[in-house]
Amino acid sequence: MSQPLRLGIAGLGTVGIGTVRILQTHAALLARRAGREIRISAVSARNRGKNRDADLSAYAWEDDPIALARRGDVDVFVELIGGAEGAALDAVRAAIASGKDVVTANKAMLAHHGQALAEAAEAAGRVIRFEAAVAGGIPVVKALTEGLAGNEIRRVMGVMNGTCNYILTRMESAGLSYDAVFEEARQLGYLEADPMLDVGGIDAGHKLSLLAAIAFGTRVAFDAVQLEGIGRISIDDIRRAGDMGYRIKLLGVAQMTGRGLEQRMTPCLVPADSPLGQLQGGTNMVVIEGDAVGQIVLRGAGAGAGPTASAVLADIIDIARGSRVSTFGQPAASLAAAVPARASAPAPHYLRMALTDKPGALARVATVLGEEGISIDRMRQYGHEDSSAPVLIVTHKTTREAIDHAFARLPATGVVEGEPVAIRIETA
């Protein structure tokens, strides 16, 4: 058996401690699978005195993650600090400069600095692995980078923020408003310190941008991800979409089109009976479509100590086994600059609006839609509530641009009350 693989683990939150625990409890199993002992040399966290419910006495302690990254007895620097900048980034840079391989769960750092870090690592002959950064325990980075490497990837889709999916499914099942469930989620500790990372789609957008880079051989382009959170989703829309056979998900979609790379992390309607539509609670799902393989669906826990530590361990074992795959599946220098598509590919849309109780109201709206080239697939008008009646429309394929044009003309019809709503329908 070869030399032990020696780890320095920076960040001892739930994932860090989860990783330590697996290394302690499964040492023999991991050694058998990795072909060598995997050993923790040193650990680091902000507060040494904190009670962590794990015995760390066998490991050297560093207050400074950079010092940890530079230790001579560390082969792999395991970055579980988090945050796009600051300590995590400085320490990863130091680790690469000191000739260490890096395992990280840090989607924000990679979304912003992935290209530079990948180039630095490759120049130093080191690898950066980040299975834990995307969809927790689901081995999706590996599936895309390795398992489906024979495919030209057509599309990557997914529900990749468990908190948003929890909020949306809880709104539906309990009939509660967004604000009420948001507050519940806050109290349950499901939300990040900055909740916009979750409900604004930023966290999920980070993940999507990393998968897109692998899928399409392009540089990570998080800034080009079209982001829209779930804050404007109403219980009304959840119910009405249900009536039409759909569920609302915060859905990431990345696809290469003739007009460039499309990356969206936005609320979408998906068929209620599709795998994505049936996804409940905090579970994640990623759908990958390749030219040879067709559609592959991966489902599992997207967060939590165990699942995320499972992903961290997979990367560590890969390194122990000698796997040296490029960060994004091909040499960083060969990644093409992403050319963002200026508009999304056409899709059916769900429209909801309130029409006043006047003869010909629906005809006027239909006329405007028709003049903007939007054709109607299905329509449903409900009974009048107060002075207006809710109307739901499922369109045939159309662009968001056409809908925006039509919506701009609706006030002039004099029959639409309040703001109309449009949500894209994504079908598998």
Place this chain on the structure above:
Amino acid sequence: MSQPLRLGIAGLGTVGIGTVRILQTHAALLARRAGREIRISAVSARNRGKNRDADLSAYAWEDDPIALARRGDVDVFVELIGGAEGAALDAVRAAIASGKDVVTANKAMLAHHGQALAEAAEAAGRVIRFEAAVAGGIPVVKALTEGLAGNEIRRVMGVMNGTCNYILTRMESAGLSYDAVFEEARQLGYLEADPMLDVGGIDAGHKLSLLAAIAFGTRVAFDAVQLEGIGRISIDDIRRAGDMGYRIKLLGVAQMTGRGLEQRMTPCLVPADSPLGQLQGGTNMVVIEGDAVGQIVLRGAGAGAGPTASAVLADIIDIARGSRVSTFGQPAASLAAAVPARASAPAPHYLRMALTDKPGALARVATVLGEEGISIDRMRQYGHEDSSAPVLIVTHKTTREAIDHAFARLPATGVVEGEPVAIRIETA
């Protein structure tokens, strides 16, 4: 860029030609991802003259796959011949003896000779990869061997024979008998030359035994797989199970229990609204449960030229990238002998029987079940058809042994007509 990786492809059926096609159409993409050119040196098949709808003129031809396996210009022997013995096995042995790595889609060969081949390969410093042997395009071998390598695996389950799943879902949707759908499937070319490979569960059992070896670190033990095909599933049971909220699947289950390794490939009831229950047609699904990761579900096409070739390519690219993972995830010599569990773990069961129209008939059956320690969770009696009434029972957890004992006593009650049916219920 390093030296090209040179392939010898033996077997030019749909998968072989599918593999050649991807290598031809995606040469640049594959080279970028693999870090080196992947080139076909030579091919082999039984009949050189056959029209294969692919241009093979650039490759050397060998009539004999063993000669192909021994060629000096071949680094990786790609075995797509099939069959547990004969040409495939001889050629793979020759390849290993000649210092080649092996990529194969041959589940039968590995189920019977996997241990010996893995030992031979490791002794020669070579690898055997077999992603294409299990669940077609789904990267499940990789997920289990690498992506979830940090977990102690609790259970592996799956629907791994698309033909059986097609037959069962078609019986349900069209209300046709097993025999009628079997004949349809035969005419559509969905069945193997020996249909028992499919409907007898043998093919799926081969796959399960390979996954179990990886999951539990045991030698492949196909002979210990409890096999039961779908030939005795009636349209009646499909309908009745549906009434009770279940669907019938040919389900593989491998788990390590206190009493040994349990491997079953048998018809089971699964909740209709579970991921396995919702699986329609020829699609495959594998569910993996690990102590850290929880439950991971993988879904995709289990057969076909494209999906299977996608898996073959993944293995080839891994080898091109220098990955050298042991065949079953740890050195073959370290795999433990599988100790088969003598009986399955207790589970709820679905029972169906026809009771004669006599007062107290149900009470007599319930008494027998109770005396054998079988407790009833739910029961449903239908109206009388002719002289008897169908009765469905869902039991609490019990053993097949207890049910067999109870069934043996039923004739003596004088109230049961025909053969009662018992099917295990597997819950996630």
